[in-house]
Amino acid sequence: MSRLSSQTLADLPADVIRPAYDRAAVTCGVVHLGIGAFHRAHQAVVFDDALNAGDLRWGIIAASLRSPSVRDQMTPQDGLYTMLVRDGAAEQARLIGAVQQVIVAPEEPQALLAALASPDTHIVTLTVTEKGYKLDPATGALIESDPQLAADLASLESPQTAPGYLVAALALRRAAGLPPFTAISCDNLPHNGSRLRAAVIALARRHDPALADWIEEEGAFPETMVDRIVPATTADDIVALTRRIGVEDQAMVKTEPFIQWVIEDKFCGPRPDFGAGVQVTAAVAPWEEAKLRLLNGAHSGIAYLGGLAGIDYVHEVLALPEARHFVESLWDEAETTLSPPAELDVAAYRRELMARFDNPTLRHRTRQIAMDGSQKLPQRLLATIAAGLEAGQGIDALALAVAAWVRWQAGQDDLGQAHQVDDPLAGRIGDVLASAASPGSRIAAILAFDAVVPPELARNPLLADALTRWLTVLETQGARGALAAFRQ
Template sequence: MTRLSRHHLQSLPHDVRRPSYDRAAVRAGVVHLGIGAFHRAHQAAIFEEALNAGDLRWGIIAASLRSPAVRDQMAPQDGLYTMLVRDGSADRAQVIGAVRQVIVAPEDPEALLAALTAPDTHIVTLTVTEKGYKLDPATGGLVEGDAQVAADLVSLKAPQTAPGYLVAALARRKKEGLTPFTAISCDNLPHNGQRLRGAVLDLARRHDPALADWIAAEGAFPETMVDRIVPATTADDVAALGRRLGVEDQAMVKTEPFSQWVIQDWFCGPRPAFGAGVQVTAAVAPWEEAKLRLLNGAHSGIAYLGGLAGIDHVHEVLTLPEARTFVEALWDEAEATLTPPPELDVAAYRRDLMARFDNPTLRHRTRQIAMDGSQKLPQRLLAPIAARLEEGQGVDALSLAVAAWIRWQAGVDDQGAGHVVDDPLARPIAEALSGASDSRGRVDAILALGAIVPPKLAEHAAWRETLMKWLSVLETHGARAALAKLRSEKDAAPVVVS
C-alpha cells in the first residue's frame, strides 16, 4: 500500500482532519528530544493547534537519541502521521503536520546541535523517559558511572546524553549572543524542571562555570505535568487505519480524548497562545503529585499484578472486581498524602481515571507500563508509602503493588510464562535477588538497593513485614489470590462512623 504523504492530504476521507496551514511557511520554534508515541499524541498535537490557529512559529524538529525507527517511519511520509483518538464508542482521525524533521542524534549529532542553536528555536521539550536524564533516583545527581555521562564529562563535541546536548547547545548560543531556550521536561519525574535544570547546571559547571552561571541566570526550566494515555501501536492498528485512509501510515498513534498539560509560568522567550488542555500556573507540584500517585501509581500496580496474572490489557484487569477494589484502596491510601490545588476535584478525577482505565479501545498493554519500574516506583509508590508511614497510616494496597514489582523481577508470571524484565537496573536487581532463597530474603535484597529505595524507608521494620507478607502471598498463591486477599481484608475492616 502507498505510504501517507503530503500528496495524499486532499484525497483523504472527508472526516479526517488535516493541517489547515501552509506547511512550507512554518518555522521550527520547537526542538523535541525523544520522539515517540507520547510526544506525537500530546505535545506535538498541542503545537499543531497553535499552527492551525495561524501562529506559524511552532513547527517541530524532533530527535531520537537512540534508534532510527521513528525517523524511518516518518521520513517517507513527509513527517505526517495520523493521531487516532478513541473513546470506546467512536474515534476521530487527525493528520498532524507539526513535525518538520526527525534527526537521529547518534548518526548526526551536529544536525541536532545546529537545530538547538538556531535563532528560531525558543522551546526544547523532552520525553526521554525517567532513565534518559541519567540521574540517580535517590540523590538526584548525575550517574557518573554511566558510560554516556562519563563521555559527556570529558567532551561535548558529540554529546551522548540529553543533558549533554542541552549544555553543548546552550554554550553555542551564549557564544553567538543568542538567548537560551526554555527547556521543558515532559517526563514523569517529580520536580522534573528542577531535576533537568540541576543536571544541566551540574554538567555545564564541570566544563565552564561561567556558562553554568549564565544558564542559571537566563535560562528557564519550568515544572510540568503531562497526562494522556498513549498505548503502543500494533500492526493491526496500522492495517485498520490503512483500510480507512486508503494509504499506509507507519507512524500513526492512538490515544484517548483526555489530554492535559500543566506548565509552570516560567519561560525565557516566546511561547504559543496555548489553548484547551493546557494550563499555565504558578505551582505545578500539586498537580504533578496527584497524577504520579493516582494515575501512574495505579497503572504500575495494575501492570505488575495484571501481568503476573497473565492479563494483557489494563481494561481486562479491571473486569476483576478484586482488581477494582485494589485500585480504589490504592487511591484511598495515596489521596491522603496529597495537597491538591483548589481547581482539582480529586473525587471527580478518580472517577474519570477509572473510566479512562476502562476504555477497551485503547488496549493499553500491561507489559508496556511495566517497563523501567526501578525508575518509576520511587515517585509513584515509594513516596506515598513513606508519607503514610510518617503519619502511622497503613500501606497495604501500595505495598501490594511494590511486592508485585519485586515478583515481576523473577521473569515469569503465575502460569510460568516468561517475560523480559525491561529495566535499566535489571542486572543489579537480578544479582541482588540471586542469593535470596525466600520471600524475606528477596525483600531484604531489594530494600538494600539504595538507588531505588531510600535508606530511611528501607529501615522501616513494619513496612518490611508488610512487603514480605504480600510477596509471600504472590509467590505462593499468585496475583489473583493476592488481590482477593486484599479485597477480603478491606471488606472485613470495621466501618468508622464519625
C-alpha cells in the same frame, strides 16, 4: 499501497481532519528530544493547535537519541501522521503536521546541535523517559558511572545524552550572543524542571563554570505535568488504519480524548498562546503529585499484578472486581498524602481515571507500563508510602503493588510464561535477588538497594513486614490469589 505524505493528502476520506495551515510557511520554534508515540499524541498536538490558530512559529524539529525507527517511519511521510482518538465506539482521525524534520542524534549530532542553537528555537521539550536524564532515581544526582554520561563529562563535541545536548547547545547560543531556550521536561519525574536544571548546570559546571552561571541566571526549566494515555501502536492498528484511510501510515498513534499539560509559568523567551488542555500555573507540584500518586501509581500496580496474572490489557485487569477494589484502596491510601490544588476535585478525578482505565479501545498493555520500574517506583509508589507512614496511615495496597514489582523481577508470570524484565537496573536487581532464599530475604535485599529505595524508608519495619507478607502471598498464591486475599 501508497504511504501517507503531502502528495497523498487529497486521497484521504473527507472525515480525516487535516492541518489548517500552510506547512511550507512554518518556522520551527521547538526542538523535541525523544520523539515517540507519547510526544506525537501530546506535545506535538498542542503545538499543532497553535499552528492551526495561525501562529506559524511553532513547528517542531524532533530527535531520537537512539533508534532511527521513528525517523524511518516519518520521513517518507513528510513528517505527517495520523492521531486516532478512541472513546468507546467513537473514533476520530486527525493528521498532525507540526513535525517538520526528524533527526537521529547518533547519526547527525551536529545537525541536532545546530537545531538547538538556531535563533528560531525558543522551546526544547523532552520525553526521554526517566532513565534518559542519567539521574539517580533516589538522590537526583548525575550517574557519573553511566558510560554515555561519562563520555559527555569528558567531551561535548558529539554529545550522547539529553543533558549533554542541552549543555553543548546552550554553550553555542551563549557564544553567538543568543538567549537560552526554555527547556521543558515532559517525563514523569518529580520536580522534573528542577531536576533537569540541576543536571544541566552540574554538567555545564564541569566544562565551563561561566556557562553554568549564565544558565543559572538566564535559563528557564519549568516544572510540568503531562497526562494522556498513549498505548503502543501495533501492526494490526496500522493495517486497520490503512483500510480506513486508503494509504499506509507507519507513524500513526492512538490515544484517548483526555489531554492535560500543566506548565509552570517560567519561560525565558516566546511561547505559544496555549489552548485547550494546557494550563500555565504558578505551582505545578500539587498537580504533579496527584497524577504520579493516583494515575501512575495505580497504573504500576495494575501492570505488575495484571502482568503476573497473564492479563494483557489494563481494562481486562479492571474487569476483575477484586482488581477494582485494589485500585480504589490504593487511591484511598494515596489520597491522604496529597495537597491537591483548589481546582482539582479529587473524587471527580478518581472517577475520570477509572473511566479512562476502562476504555477497551485503547488496549493499553500491562507489559508496556511495567517497563523501567526501578526508575518509576520511587515517585509513583515509594514516595507515597513514605508520606503515608510518616502520617501514620495504612499502606497495604501500596505495599502489594511494590511487592508485585519485586515478584515481576523473577522474569516469569503465574502461568509459567517467561517475560523480559525491561529495566536499566534489571541485571543488578536480578543479581541481588538471586542470592536471597526466602521472601523475607528478597525484600531485605531490595530494601538495601538504595538506587531505588531511599535508606530512611528502607529502615522502616512496617514497610518490610508488609512487603514480606505480600511477596509471600504472591509467590504461593499468585497475583489473582493476592488480589482475592486483599479483598477479604
